[in-house]
Amino acid sequence: MNILIENKKVSEVKADIKIVLVLDKNLDHKWIEDKIELEFLGFKGESEESCLIGKTLYVGCESTNNDEIRLSSAKAINVIKKTKAKTIKIGTYANECPGVNIKAMSEAFILGSYAYEEYKSKKNTLNIETITICLEDYNDVEISETTANKSVKTGTTVATSTNFAKDLVNEIPYEMNSLKLEEIAKGLKSIKDVTCNSYGKKFLKEQGMGAFLAVNRASHIPPRLLHVVYKPENAKEKFIYVGKGLTYDTGGLSLKPGNHMVTMKSDMSGSAAVLGILKGAAELELPYEVHAIVGATENAIGPEAYKPDDVLTAKNGKTIEIRNTDAEGRLVLADCLCYACEQKPDYLIDMATLTGACVVALGNYTTGVMGHSSELKDTLMQNAEKSGELTGTLPFNRYLKKLLKSSIADLSNISSSSYGGAITAGLFLDNFVADDCKDKWLHLDIAGPAYVEKDWG
Numbered sequence: 001m002n003i004l005i006e007n008k009k010v011s012e013v014k015a016d017i018k019i020v021l022v023l024d025k026n027l028d029h030k031w032i033e034d035k036i037e038l039e040f041l042g043f044k045g046e047s048e049e050s051c052l053i054g055k056t057l058y059v060g061c062e063s064t065n066n067d068e069i070r071l072s073s074a075k076a077i078n079v080i081k082k083t084k085a086k087t088i089k090i091g092t093y094a095n096e097c098p099g100v101n102i103k104a105m106s107e108a109f110i111l112g113s114y115a116y117e118e119y120k121s122k123k124n125t126l127n128i129e130t131i132t133i134c135l136e137d138y139n140d141v142e143i144s145e146t147t148a149n150k151s152v153k154t155g156t157t158v159a160t161s162t163n164f165a166k167d168l169v170n171e172i173p174y175e176m177n178s179l180k181l182e183e184i185a186k187g188l189k190s191i192k193d194v195t196c197n198s199y200g201k202k203f204l205k206e207q208g209m210g211a212f213l214a215v216n217r218a219s220h221i222p223p224r225l226l227h228v229v230y231k232p233e234n235a236k237e238k239f240i241y242v243g244k245g246l247t248y249d250t251g252g253l254s255l256k257p258g259n260h261m262v263t264m265k266s267d268m269s270g271s272a273a274v275l276g277i278l279k280g281a282a283e284l285e286l287p288y289e290v291h292a293i294v295g296a297t298e299n300a301i302g303p304e305a306y307k308p309d310d311v312l313t314a315k316n317g318k319t320i321e322i323r324n325t326d327a328e329g330r331l332v333l334a335d336c337l338c339y340a341c342e343q344k345p346d347y348l349i350d351m352a353t354l355t356g357a358c359v360v361a362l363g364n365y366t367t368g369v370m371g372h373s374s375e376l377k378d379t380l381m382q383n384a385e386k387s388g389e390l391t392g393t394l395p396f397n398r399y400l401k402k403l404l405k406s407s408i409a410d411l412s413n414i415s416s417s418s419y420g421g422a423i424t425a426g427l428f429l430d431n432f433v434a435d436d437c438k439d440k441w442l443h444l445d446i447a448g449p450a451y452v453e454k455d456w457g
């Protein structure tokens with residue numbers, strides 16, 4: 001599917017279907033040629049409402065905010081992909097910053113046309129070949145061709161990287177194991193300025209990563225610590241992303257009940273996200289050094305499995321009493337965070353499907369943001385909003401921290417209370433973030449948004 005910019009009026013371009021976004025429920029705008037029919041059909045122009053009249057698809061859109069443009073453009077693609085249309089045209093809907101909504105539209109077209117059909121014997125082929133964005137604006141804003149083309153490039157790269165991450169998460173657990181993740185990480189080396197190192201058991205032992213190794217013990221597939229780096233010449237700040245790469249989470253000996261286990265192939269979503277971020281950053285040739293560090297293994301059961309009551313020693317020497325083997329992600333991340341801090345990041349961000357408690361707190365669509373620096377949390381959350389991502393902050397406090405105390409080791413891998421589980425998991429991780437990294441670190445619990453079985457937005 002190609003997205004093209006044409007410096008022409010919408011009427012001057014030929015296409016099978018034209019998309020018209022109806023802003024502010026205003027059916028009197030000059031672009032709406034079917035007002036009477038739309039009213040007859042009860043179309044009000046509400047958000048995500050759509051109506052196809054002849055070869056024009058009208059979609060309601062609340063405002064020119066980029067999130068609304070992305071949502072309504074995705075809705076349009078969802079309708080059109082069920083038709084035989086090969087070519088589509090649309091005008092622009094600029095706000096104060098002219099390129100932003102072209103980027104949002106491009107993202108929507110690519111994200112909205114995503115489908116995972118690897119295991120369907122009959123696949124739906126996507127008929128859409130070309131989408132032309134004409135530089136004629138709903139509010140007569142002038143947009144330069146250069147800005148428009150740059151926005152398409154950014155939007156398509158971001159969305160293609162997102163779809164790359166989705167493919168990794170959707171793959172079945174029989175295929176998606178630590179060795180497969182290694183293969184994918186190494187594949188990123190084909191992008192300019194990207195290198196990849198992969199480490200196995202020997203390295204983990206040398207590094208004293210006793211927590212990570214214990215989680216891997218029952219698996220017949222070896223663990224992998226993957227370290228992918230994008231380092232362009234004269235790079236500015238160093239961003240280090242750490243991803244939870246649990247390719248399957250059975251819960252271990254503290255076995256999950258069947259209905260909680262299903263979907264746990266998605267427990268490597270953090271690793272998919274960090275690899276996707278690195279891929280996007282490198283393809284856009286951003287002027288930053290970006291690292292993706294992945295702790296890849298599965299949490300299985302078997303004679304070698306680590307047990308509740310075991311005591312493990314992490315890379316920084318801290319000892320951990322195991323009281324529940326299902327709280328395994330934090331163990332893998334503990335060692336990976338120690339390793340990441342040694343790389344001297346300017347920003348350290350971990351992404352993990354860490355707790356069901358985060359989903360209870362914030363619901364399915366929202367990422368839980370935790371960390372010590374309010375400034376960093378605010379910056380991330382403001383940028384998330386601009387990107388169409390939902391976030392909510394979960395505040396640390398000294399009282400919850402005490403719930404991780406253990407009588408036998410330095411700390412316990414679970415809290416002694418059943419409340420505040422997302423925060424206590426974040427506070428557990430804090431034990432493995434070096435002092436000079438505390439204010440550079442953010443923990444993103446993505447258990448909610450990582451995997452939703454129904455389409456949304």
Ligand code: BES
Nearest residue numbers: 324326327329353354355356357414447
């Ligand atoms: N991978 C799960 C968390 C999870 C739950 C992700 C639901 C996505 C959806 C994690 O390893 C886990 O099992 N956490 C436990 C922690 C508990 C034992 C303290 C949980 O949330 O129940």
Ligand code: ZN
Nearest residue numbers: 249326327328
């Ligand atoms: Zn678990």
Ligand code: ZN
Nearest residue numbers: 246249267329
């Ligand atoms: Zn898990």
